[in-house]
Amino acid sequence: MTLICDTGPLVALFNAEDIHHRASTQLFLQFPGRLVVPSPILTEVCYMLSTRVSAEAEARFLDTLADGKLQIEAIDPTDL
Numbered sequence: 001m002t003l004i005c006d007t008g009p010l011v012a013l014f015n016a017e018d019i020h021h022r023a024s025t026q027l028f029l030q031f032p033g034r035l036v037v038p039s040p041i042l043t044e045v046c047y048m049l050s051t052r053v054s055a056e057a058e059a060r061f062l063d064t065l066a067d068g069k070l071q072i073e074a075i076d077p078t079d080l
Contacts, residue, residue, distance in 0.1 A: 001033030014057045
């Protein structure tokens with residue numbers, strides 16, 4: 001099973017002040033399958049975390065990608 005991750009839940013996951021932080025954390029910790037982040041979402045999450053939360057939150061997101069906990073999925077023209 002695969003979960004395609006969008007910006008809102010990812011920002012909530014890395015922002016303890018977000019009202020959806022707890023629900024996002026539970027979802028990401030308990031989901032039994034792959035957690036996939038489409039490549040266009042990366043810039044949006046990085047921008048929102050760095051401008052609305054902190055550089056540290058953005059770094060934690062990038063560390064999670066580097067650790068392989070979230071998998072980056074490239075898009076191609078057929079996806080559009």
